[in-house]
Amino acid sequence: METANVRSPCWRQLLAAVLVAIILPAPVYAITAASGEPASLRNEAGDGAASDQQAVNRELELFRGSVVSLSQAMAIAEALHAGATTADVSFDGASESPVYRIKTLHNDRIWQHAIDATTGKIVGGEAALPLRALDAEDRSNLVALKTIRHRLADAVRVAEQAAAGKAISGGLIREHGRLNFAIVVMSGSDLKEVILEPPGAARRR
Incomplete structure (x- = not known):
């Protein structure tokens, strides 16, 4: 369904109008979007199918038992820098303790955080990378993110x-x-991938 022509003054109403056509149910091994997988699922690529599925099942089980939600983890990371907004977040159950890996945008820098999925505590400090150090596509996406009113949250x-x-x-x-x-x-x-187009998202030139 083409979503570019949908118009509504309400963010929630706009998205609800297009979701029916773009929710994609799929088995865990069929989720392929680069930013649409838990971090450790991407890291498992190249192993045997059986071991891959075991790793996926283990990670999903850890996610089901996590105390901290993805939204809560995003809020924790964003609170570290006033005015920061999340650009990418994923659950990682491959580490010793399950964490959410979060990238936030603030003052033309990408900040990387790990938030413990059980306690909500920050794990391992933080790292920052200037936007100019990113490749052209990532930089373009993040510049566009700053121009829209709606957030990943x-x-x-x-x-x-x-x-x-x-x-x-x-x-x-x-x-x-x-x-x-x-x-x-x-x-x-099941895992379902939902693609949402925020109103006012700029086209790449």
Whole structure:
């Protein structure tokens, strides 16, 4: 469904109008969007299918048992720098203790954080990278993110409601030249990817 022509003064109403056509149920091994997978699922690429599936199942089980939600982890990371907004977040169950890996945008820098999924505490400090050090596509996406009114946190809330589950990751993608939010939601035993186009997202020139 083409979403560019949908108009509504309400963010929630706009997204709800297009979600029915773009929720994509899929088995865990079929989720392929670069920013749409939990971090450790991407790191498992190249191993045997059986071991991959075991790792995926283990990670999803850890996510189900996590005390801290993805939205809470985002709020914790954003509070570290006043005015920061999340650009990418994913659950990582491959580390010794499950964490959310979060990248926030603040003052033309990308800040990387790990938030413990059980305690909500920051793990291992933080790292910052200037936007100019990123490749052209990532830099373009982040510059566009600063120009839109809506945040990844808004998209997570709408996606969770629409897919009736808990978000496990979220980030930015480009489709047809427009910046979209891609959210992966665990709904029962399935993962569903929800693509949301925020109003006013600029086309790449």
